[in-house]
Amino acid sequence: MPLKPVSTRVLMASSLDEQHPEERMIEHGDRSFWISTGLFPQEIMLELRSPSRVSTVKLSSTHIKAFQVEGCPDHSPINFTVLCRGELKDMRGQLQFQELKCPDNENTNFIKLVILSGWCDFCTVHRIEVDGEMVDEVSPVGALDSHGVSEFAPSAVEGQGAGGTGPLRGMNRARTLSGAADLRIPRSVLPNSDEPLAPRQRADSSPWEKG
Template sequence: MLDAALSSYGAQIVLVSSSDENHPPENIIDGKTETFWVSTGMFPQEFIIRFPDNMKIFTISIHSYNIKNLRIEKGTSEDADKFEAIAETEFEHTESSLQNNDINVNVSNATHLRFLILSGYDHFVSVHKVSVQS
């Protein structure tokens, strides 16, 4: 299966609600868990990944830290202006290791995925890697 959320595949981060120059949002899609994007506090936080083509998506994997509630939405328009919820989940709190969550979605078509971090276990959260199996 192909990981469609890699920058090397052509995926892009087209929107992010906060940014830290030392931990830019592009780290989410570089394929590494050692690099990450960090929020700058307050909730909700969000980021949008755009794919180079319309994708069929089976599973979304997220490596993160301190995320409590997450909603994932898909978009099918080129403008990324209309989204439809496809999953909402609560992550388990982990003290000394990354949260590693696989979310089965089975989406027939998506040009964008919007990730809405609704709450966290702390003021700041980090997203280390997002993988999209298509």
């Protein structure tokens, strides 16, 4: 199969800035970015849409000095091995572009970028792109496999990451005993007897409307 960009999602980032969220790193273009807010090292973890033999990781950043890229072939992001490492030149605020070769790696489910040091107190990552050969297709988003595991199901994770403290938002695989889940979100809810009166959402409105 030809090598091509592998679809990814940000599972975890060790720093959180609401103005520059971690999802910006996988958007197209270099104008948006994620920024570190703590000491080094910093970590960014990606979950691949499908297990892949990763060939290259393309990185667009500022103020990164030493780094390494790690991969995990397991279904849980626990045991990582180093795929490649390197050091970037000080571009004095200009974008650093790097294409990292990752030869002879196993089928990879997770990629972790570990920023070991920087040229300044803070660094930015504008773009991470993973290229490789997909070796297995996953079930549709929200569907459960034969073990009752939902592929690419989002959840909120809180904890402490390297170089910073705060909520680590990411993606976890959700397990159910029955092998299927039916989640229904009501459009409106009657107030409890002890609940104060307050403006409520219209019963005919969508719970996902913005603004």
